[in-house]
Amino acid sequence: MEKHEFLILLRKIEAAYPHNKIGDETALMWRRACLDMDFHHVMEKLMTHIEKNPYPPSIAEIAVFTRSESLFLHQAKRWEQEGKERIERDQQLGRRKPVPSWLSERAAR
Numbered sequence: 235m236e237k238h239e240f241l242i243l244l245r246k247i248e249a250a251y252p253h254n255k256i257g258d259e260t261a262l263m264w265r266r267a268c269l270d271m272d273f274h275h276v277m278e279k280l281m282t283h284i285e286k287n288p289y290p291p292s293i294a295e296i297a298v299f300t301r302s303e304s305l306f307l308h309q310a311k312r313w314e315q316e317g318k319e320r321i322e323r324d325q326q327l328g329r330r331k332p333v334p335s336w337l338s339e340r341a342a343r
Contacts, residue, residue: 239273240265246280251290267293 235243244256244264256264268276275298283291324330 235268235271235273235276237265240268243268243273243276243280246277246284247290250284254290264293267297271298 244261248254248256276296279296279298280291283295
Protein backbone atom coordinates (compact mmCIF):
# COMPACT_ATOMS: atom_id res chain seq x y z
CA MET A 235 0.00 0.00 0.00
CA GLU A 236 1.35 3.39 -0.99
CA LYS A 237 1.54 6.31 1.41
CA HIS A 238 -1.22 8.30 -0.31
CA GLU A 239 -3.48 5.22 -0.25
CA PHE A 240 -2.79 4.76 3.44
CA LEU A 241 -3.80 8.37 4.10
CA ILE A 242 -7.06 7.77 2.22
CA LEU A 243 -7.67 4.74 4.44
CA LEU A 244 -7.16 6.78 7.62
CA ARG A 245 -9.42 9.56 6.35
CA LYS A 246 -12.19 7.06 5.60
CA ILE A 247 -11.94 5.58 9.10
CA GLU A 248 -12.04 9.02 10.73
CA ALA A 249 -14.97 10.08 8.52
CA ALA A 250 -16.96 6.97 9.41
CA TYR A 251 -16.09 7.16 13.11
CA PRO A 252 -15.72 10.89 13.91
CA HIS A 253 -15.62 10.26 17.67
CA ASN A 254 -12.40 8.29 17.20
CA LYS A 255 -9.34 10.31 16.20
CA ILE A 256 -6.28 8.34 15.12
CA GLY A 257 -3.11 9.52 16.83
CA ASP A 258 0.37 9.77 15.32
CA GLU A 259 1.71 6.68 17.08
CA THR A 260 -1.26 4.59 16.01
CA ALA A 261 -0.92 5.85 12.44
CA LEU A 262 2.76 4.87 12.37
CA MET A 263 2.00 1.37 13.65
CA TRP A 264 -0.81 0.96 11.13
CA ARG A 265 1.42 2.26 8.33
CA ARG A 266 4.05 -0.41 9.04
CA ALA A 267 1.36 -3.09 9.17
CA CYS A 268 -0.21 -1.95 5.88
CA LEU A 269 2.97 -1.89 3.78
CA ASP A 270 2.39 -5.37 2.29
CA MET A 271 -1.38 -5.07 1.96
CA ASP A 272 -3.42 -4.43 -1.15
CA PHE A 273 -5.21 -1.08 -0.87
CA HIS A 274 -8.36 -2.07 -2.78
CA HIS A 275 -8.91 -5.26 -0.79
CA VAL A 276 -8.39 -3.40 2.50
CA MET A 277 -10.89 -0.74 1.43
CA GLU A 278 -13.45 -3.44 0.61
CA LYS A 279 -13.04 -4.95 4.07
CA LEU A 280 -13.21 -1.49 5.65
CA MET A 281 -16.48 -0.68 3.89
CA THR A 282 -17.95 -4.00 5.00
CA HIS A 283 -16.80 -3.29 8.55
CA ILE A 284 -18.34 0.20 8.49
CA GLU A 285 -21.66 -1.22 7.31
CA LYS A 286 -21.83 -3.75 10.14
CA ASN A 287 -20.01 -2.24 13.13
CA PRO A 288 -20.58 0.87 15.21
CA TYR A 289 -16.96 0.79 16.43
CA PRO A 290 -13.79 1.50 14.42
CA PRO A 291 -11.83 -1.50 13.16
CA SER A 292 -8.60 -2.85 14.48
CA ILE A 293 -5.90 -3.45 11.90
CA ALA A 294 -6.52 -7.20 12.15
CA GLU A 295 -10.17 -6.76 11.17
CA ILE A 296 -9.38 -5.09 7.86
CA ALA A 297 -6.01 -6.65 7.03
CA VAL A 298 -5.67 -8.35 3.64
CA PHE A 299 -2.43 -9.96 2.58
CA THR A 300 -2.10 -10.76 -1.10
CA ARG A 301 0.52 -13.47 -0.75
CA SER A 302 -1.12 -16.46 -2.36
CA GLU A 303 0.73 -19.26 -0.60
CA SER A 304 2.64 -19.20 2.65
CA LEU A 305 6.13 -20.62 2.97
CA PHE A 306 4.88 -23.15 5.52
CA LEU A 307 2.36 -24.63 3.09
CA HIS A 308 5.04 -24.95 0.44
CA GLN A 309 7.38 -26.69 2.92
CA ALA A 310 4.61 -29.01 4.17
CA LYS A 311 3.73 -30.04 0.61
CA ARG A 312 7.39 -30.77 -0.10
CA TRP A 313 7.71 -32.90 3.05
CA GLU A 314 4.55 -34.79 2.14
CA GLN A 315 5.89 -35.54 -1.34
CA GLU A 316 9.29 -36.63 0.03
CA GLY A 317 7.57 -38.94 2.53
CA LYS A 318 5.41 -40.47 -0.17
CA GLU A 319 8.46 -41.09 -2.37
CA ARG A 320 10.37 -42.62 0.56
CA ILE A 321 7.51 -44.99 1.42
CA GLU A 322 7.18 -46.10 -2.20
CA ARG A 323 10.95 -46.62 -2.49
CA ASP A 324 11.03 -48.64 0.75
CA GLN A 325 8.14 -50.82 -0.45
CA GLN A 326 9.87 -51.50 -3.78
CA LEU A 327 13.13 -52.43 -2.06
CA GLY A 328 11.35 -54.60 0.51
CA ARG A 329 12.64 -52.55 3.43
CA ARG A 330 10.60 -52.53 6.59
CA LYS A 331 11.25 -50.54 9.68
CA PRO A 332 11.59 -52.61 12.84
CA VAL A 333 8.62 -52.63 15.17
CA PRO A 334 9.41 -50.75 18.41
CA SER A 335 9.81 -53.03 21.42
CA TRP A 336 7.03 -51.39 23.37
CA LEU A 337 4.62 -52.04 20.51
CA SER A 338 5.61 -55.68 20.04
CA GLU A 339 5.17 -56.30 23.81
CA ARG A 340 1.62 -54.94 23.68
CA ALA A 341 0.75 -56.99 20.61
CA ALA A 342 1.92 -60.20 22.32
CA ARG A 343 -0.59 -59.81 25.19
